[in-house]
Amino acid sequence: MQDARDPRTESPPNRSKPRSRRLPREVRERQILDAAVQVFARHGYHEAAMDEISEVAEISKPMIYAYLGSKEELFVACIRREANRLIESISGAVDADLPPDEQLWRGLRAFFEYAQQNRASWTVLHRQASTQGPPFAAELSAWRRRALDLVTTLLSRADGTEEDRQVRHEQMQPFAAALVGAGESMVDWWIEHPEHTADALSMRLMNLVWMGFGDMVQGRRWKPD
Amino acid sequence: MQDARDPRTESPPNRSKPRSRRLPREVRERQILDAAVQVFARHGYHEAAMDEISEVAEISKPMIYAYLGSKEELFVACIRREANRLIESISGAVDADLPPDEQLWRGLRAFFEYAQQNRASWTVLHRQASTQGPPFAAELSAWRRRALDLVTTLLSRADGTEEDRQVRHEQMQPFAAALVGAGESMVDWWIEHPEHTADALSMRLMNLVWMGFGDMVQGRRWKPD
Amino acid sequence: MQDARDPRTESPPNRSKPRSRRLPREVRERQILDAAVQVFARHGYHEAAMDEISEVAEISKPMIYAYLGSKEELFVACIRREANRLIESISGAVDADLPPDEQLWRGLRAFFEYAQQNRASWTVLHRQASTQGPPFAAELSAWRRRALDLVTTLLSRADGTEEDRQVRHEQMQPFAAALVGAGESMVDWWIEHPEHTADALSMRLMNLVWMGFGDMVQGRRWKPD
Amino acid sequence: MQDARDPRTESPPNRSKPRSRRLPREVRERQILDAAVQVFARHGYHEAAMDEISEVAEISKPMIYAYLGSKEELFVACIRREANRLIESISGAVDADLPPDEQLWRGLRAFFEYAQQNRASWTVLHRQASTQGPPFAAELSAWRRRALDLVTTLLSRADGTEEDRQVRHEQMQPFAAALVGAGESMVDWWIEHPEHTADALSMRLMNLVWMGFGDMVQGRRWKPD
DNA sequence: GATGAATGAGGCTTCATTCAT
DNA sequence: TATGAATGAAGCCTCATTCAT
Structure with missing residues (x-):
């Protein structure tokens, strides 16, 4: 719980390699978000210090505030971006024309692969976002709804009337x-x-x-085609 | 009627019911743990303030420290107590002599009932405990192991050799x-x-x-006997 | 700086050997002062906790307050008692009829012996009392004056007029x-x-x-007779 | 408790000059150490409040922590700096080519002058540092060793074999x-x-x-040349 | 008389956030 | 624009002291 960053032993005042400047806003924002996701995943929302994020991002704190607002807003931005990435990842893997079991299978695989390759991202979404109380409830709800929709769609057949599908969607x-x-x-x-x-x-x-x-228990197994 | 307070006589600030005093240690500890579970569930470990816990428990902070130690230790005590309660709840509902599906069914029902009636308790166990990093890792591991064991047992038949069961236990x-x-x-x-x-x-x-x-999807359903 | 007394692991509520009661006041006071000197010497005035003193003295805190007042007064009482003991120790060792060097020699020896046998006592007087700022200034001044008087007397010849002696006393x-x-x-x-x-x-x-x-440096030495 | 500040350095009551800002780190550190020595000397280590130090230094507490670390580390920094100053003061006054008595005389004078002009500094070294127990033991040992070395050197002649001097050094x-x-x-x-x-x-x-x-007692006196 | 139980008050420390350059 | 310097606000924890039994 103790981090070893000691300002007294930090780099000397005249930094030899001046932090590169004048980058376009987009690049900066990505740097910041990348760092933030990493740090939030490592320590959790509260233990994560803006100081560390700014160090990892190699961007000074005032810039972070200028670009992405308060710590809370920064966290929301992380959630939103990572949720999008995950959803897109899974959506891209399925194919509406396949039978349900095949779709499900592809979706699951895409999910596990994403989680494996983006552990920090996943940690932020799954572990951190859900535990930080009211401030992030809205964002979380939105992300959950999208995830449920996606899965529900995977599980539902595409046939039947529109009303049918609506009902099934609910039940699913x-x-x-x-x-x-x-x-x-x-x-986990x-x-x-x-x-x-x-x-x-x-x-x-x-x-x-x-x-x-x-x-x-009776030895029957599902297998991909 | 007797209570109709005369506005002219100023009542003491707020404290209508003076905080009951001189309670035995056990009672106090329960009060504290109850309050702590509630507050931890509401705000998460970090946002939870010892001040609020002490207010909810109607006990001064020094007593909390005297009885249950630091915030960290208090949280551990919460986890431990609530984990026990849940495990016992489920264990008490199952019956080793029943067939697996019936056992599973009873276990699930016990679980959902517990979660419904002890939402704060469940929140602490599920959401908070798992996100607070190293300090609670040990306690968490212990609780997870017990939970997995319980479920694995529910899912495994009791027959076969000891070795068989060990293997199935692993695979489960x-x-x-x-x-x-x-x-x-x-x-959720x-x-x-x-x-x-x-x-x-x-x-x-x-x-x-x-x-x-x-x-x-083919209309087959499981039903209790 | 961390003491390992954890109230949670203390003796069970029903203490088998009840603390002996109804001792005469004098005995109690001595117990308390002994414990206090010990604890003050060990940790210093501020780090010394009334809790520890009461434990070492085997007397409950309220009794300490009843007998010797606040922590500050308790410390003053310690200083006073230990100063008396030391002064008496040295005074008892000298003999006004001896020549000055012999007197000095005896006084020094008495002092070192006392310091050796009453380390805690000496520590409280020398190290702790002098560092605790205004509250104890008066008591300290008194003790210092007495010590100086004693030494000055040792160093002064007894002969000469009263006025002579007064002057020499000052100069000494x-x-x-x-x-x-x-x-x-x-x-030290x-x-x-x-x-x-x-x-x-x-x-x-x-x-x-x-x-x-x-x-x-020229090889001359003083020796007792 | 009200600022017993030296009238010569007292700032005007109505803070017309807003706390000067953006000073380089070195200056701030000196300000802090000066204030800390003053406050530690006045109240002792434990009674000294970081709040007061920050007020005297006219620097907010977070800066103190950023630059010099915890209260303990701050105290150590004070000891170290003041010990250096005193040692240098005395070292600078003596001259290895002079006879021992002359050297001793100069050393003593330098010491008393330093003590006169840096009362707070001396108080911290002499009274406070020695009474605060284990945490500062190392720092104190170091300072004492240096002081003893210095004095021993003053008292020892420079002649004789190396072994001789080593022995005398010990005996001194x-x-x-x-x-x-x-x-x-x-x-004092x-x-x-x-x-x-x-x-x-x-x-x-x-x-x-x-x-x-x-x-x-026989009227013989030492006099400088 | 004697004590376990209880607390108000205050200290150290940290961190999100913002100036002033 | 970009940042080192600065701080208000708040949190955890402890301890001398006193009730109520």
Whole structure:
């Protein structure tokens, strides 16, 4: 809980390599967000210090405030960006023309792969964002809704009337929530058992939610085509 | 009528009911833990202020420190107590002599009922404890291990050799993790859709994990005996 | 600076050997003062906690307050008692009929012996009392005056008119101060070089103040008769 | 508690000159150390409040922490700086080519002059540093060793073999300790008798340690060339 | 008389945020 | 524009002191 940054032992006043200046705003913002996600993931919202973010981003604190506002706003910006990336990642992997089980399978795989390759991003979304109380509730709700929608869509057939689909969509929601939660939880477990591959994890979850234990205990398994 | 206060006689600032005093240590500790769980659940570990806990508990801060130690230790005490309560709740509901599906069903129902009746407790365990970094890692590991063990036991048949069971126990772990995560997530969803009953939620999750989507989309459902 | 007394791990509520009661006031006061001197010497005035004093004294805090008043008054009482003991110790060792050097020699020896046998007492007087600012100034002044008087008397011949003696008494004061300081300092040094005896230390100081370096560098030494 | 600030440096009551800002780090550090020495000297380590130091220094507390670390570290920094100043003061006054008595005389005079002009500094070194227990033991040891070395050197002739000098150096230590203590003590006495000059005090101590009482009572005195 | 229980007050420390250059 | 310097506000924790039994 103690970080070893001691201002007294820091670099001498005349810094030899002056921080590069006059970068376009977009680049700066990305630098900042990258650093923020990293630091928020490492320490959690509260323990994360603006000082550390500014160091990691190699941008001075006043610039951070100028570009992205308060710490709270910065965190919201992180959540929003990372949520988009994840959603796009999964959306890009599925294909509306495939049968539901195939879609689900692809979605799951995309999810596990994303979590593996963007651990910090995922940590911020899953662990940090959900624990910081009211200030981020709105942002979180939005992200959850999108995630549920996506999963619900994956789970629903595309046929039937519009009304039919609407109803099914509603009914699917708790299942979708369960699926998302199961995925999150498996990723957590994965972190402590990294010897498994993303494929293996996806397969297990697929079996759980597609076949169910009832089938599994009798030896039936789901397999990709 | 007797209470009609004469506006002319100034009552003491606020304290109508003087804080009861000289309670035995045990009672005080429970008061404190109750308050702490509530406040930690509401704001998260870091945002929770010892001041607020002491106000909610109606006990001065020094007593909190005398009885339960630092904020960190207090949080650990909360986790430990609530974990015990939940585990006992579920353990008490299952019965080793029943078939696996029936056991699972009872366990799930117990879990959802507990979560419904002890929302703060559950929030602390699920949301807060897992996000506060190293200081609580040990306590968390312990609690997770117990939870996984419990679920794994529910999911495993009791027959076969000891070795068999050991192996199955290992293989079950990711499924158990998934199941726990699914449950957690459904509870979250439930909070925003409180019109459902604990029974209904349990049933849905049961269907998901026992029958699987593959069966569900064909209209097959699991039902209790 | 951290003491390991943790109230949570203390003796169970029903203490088997009840603290003995109804002792006469004098005994209690001595217990308290003994404990206080010990604790003050160990930690210094500020770090000394009334809790620890009460534990060491085996007397509850309210009794301490009843008998000796506030922490400040308790400290004053310590100073006063220990100053008396030391002064009496030295006074008892000298004999007005002896020649000055012999008197000085005896006084020094008495002092070093006292310091050796009552380290806590001496520490409180020398180290702690002088550093605690205004609150104890009066008590300290009194003790210093007495110490100076004693030493001045040792150093002055008893002959001459009363006026003569008064004058000499005045002139002696800075020397007396120097002598006391030299003694204090040698005791400090002694603590880290405990292989020396009280006699040896006394002899060295005696040589310093009686013969002076001027003589010593030429090999002249003072010796007791 | 109201600012007992030296009238010469007192700022005008109505802060017309807003706290000067943007000073370079070096200046700030000196300001802080000056204030800290003053406050530590006045109240002692424990009674000294960071709040008061920050007020006296006219710098906000966070800057103190940023530049000099915790209260403990700040105190150590004070000790170190003041010890250096004193040692340099005395070292600068002596001259290895002079005979021992002349050297001692110069050293004493330098010491008394320093003590007169830097009372706070001296108080911190002498009274406070030695009473604050373990945390400062290392720093104190270092400073004491240097002081003893310096005095021992003053007292030792430079002739003889290296081995001789080593032995004498050892034997001199208790005398050096005594001398330092005598000096400290005379300064204390001086504070209450400020009518004497530094020269007079030095002369008295010189007589005591060089001639000894044995000579003095017979009217022999030491005099500078 | 004796004490476990209780607290007001205050100290050290940190951090998000903003000047002034 | 970009940043080192600066601080208000707040949090955790401890301790001398006193009730109420």
